[in-house]
Amino acid sequence: MMARMWICLLFPLLVASDCPMGWTEYAEKCYFFSQMKETWIAASTFCQSYNSKLAEPQNTDEIDFLIGKVLHLANDHWVGVTDIIMENHWVYDSSLTPIRNNNWGPHEPNGQHGENCVVMAQGYHGKYADVDCHTARGFICEKEAIFEGTIIG
Numbered sequence: 001m002m003a004r005m006w007i008c009l010l011f012p013l014l015v016a017s018d019c020p021m022g023w024t025e026y027a028e029k030c031y032f033f034s035q036m037k038e039t040w041i042a043a044s045t046f047c048q049s050y051n052s053k054l055a056e057p058q059n060t061d062e063i064d065f066l067i068g069k070v071l072h073l074a075n076d077h078w079v080g081v082t083d084i085i086m087e088n089h090w091v092y093d094s095s096l097t098p099i100r101n102n103n104w105g106p107h108e109p110n111g112q113h114g115e116n117c118v119v120m121a122q123g124y125h126g127k128y129a130d131v132d133c134h135t136a137r138g139f140i141c142e143k144e145a146i147f148e149g150t151i152i153g
Contacts, residue, residue, distance in 0.1 A: 018146040032141040040117040043139035052143035054080030067126030078139035081118035
């Protein structure tokens with residue numbers, strides 16, 4: 001009896017993300033870490049002009065990734081978290097849904113009525129701090145990465 005040997009070769013799906021130049025890809029999203037400083041609303045407007053939004057970290061892996069980047073930039077960075085609509089009701093700006101993760105720095109949020117926007121604060125090693133929305137800070141934009149795939153074989 002003749003032995004038959006079947007060899008199956010599976011070729012992977014090659015996937016390349018398409019983040020714009022100057023943006024960083026992580027977990028199917030593209031991030032822009034601004035070196036310029038803007039108010040929260042100006043930062044949000046800047047992000048929107050690039051079809052993105054201020055970053056809205058949804059889980060601890062994403063928060064840890066952003067903290068790692070922010071700590072190397074040596075500035076506080078705006079994220080898309082606010083209580084501007086209802087005091088001490090912290091929501092993601094784009095959906096107005098309550099934030100999912102507690103990433104607050106010590107004694108934050110500290111309940112100041114004039115502090116309705118959130119930064120990943122250098123002084124708290126990237127943890128959240130509520131601050132005055134009208135101060136100029138760095139900022140992080142996010143948008144979905146565009147993936148293009150090709151099957152080879």
